[in-house]
Amino acid sequence: MATTPATTDETQSSRVQAVFDDIRRTRGSDFINAFWRHLAFDPALLESTWAEAKRTMVAPSALDPLTKELIYIAVSVANGCSYCVHSHTAAARAKGMTEAQHADLLAVIGLAGKTNHLATALQVPVDPVFDISPDTLRP
Template sequence: MSQFIEYEDASDEVRTVYDDICATRQTDRINNFWKALANHPPTLKRTWESVKDIMTSPGELDPLMRELIYIAVSVTNGCEYCIASHTAAARNQGMSETLLGELLSIVALANTTNRLANGYQVPVDAQFKT
């Protein structure tokens, strides 16, 4: 397990990122994920900039949809931390337990049919190709 870099022990470079995380998320708490990444400040900064850009910038996908996609990918990748943190974020955006159940059903179905299509080496139908 990585050492967590707490705010009071952080370098100025890390504190700048932590401050931006707190300001952007309107919180006074730094999650363990960021504290672990702070062991390598360039990775912390690069990852935070990507997350901030993709998850908070205006676009066609609303904040809840972004969180749902993140949960779906995290479930497929088996990332316990990301499942927990983005499920909490989705609940804060209004996700109900029913919606989570529907999402997980789709994730399970897609994983099953993906594996079947790959296992049977099914060629893609011409009408599906762009």
């Protein structure tokens, strides 16, 4: 039960078709997960969101693909996005996340969740030493 209908292969327009084709080609799989099918109710939003996801998560960058999935899961957990936790945990597994890494991920997320709450409850003032002087960082 969603707030927009899922776009099926039968109902999609050519703009949606082009994005679905690119998702399949990029992932080397015929499967299109429900997020993209429901987002497809608006072809422009589908196009721009997929382009950003592909650029950020798939294209080579300073962080490796698995690390990026772990960061994605961390944000999704803190935001309480059930769908995103499921889909990106599956993606992390597909990219090689071991059970020990999954356990480590959860330990860090749990600790951060706890200390975030403690720091907010304490209203800890930021230490001046954490400041970034433009001179030291961008000489």
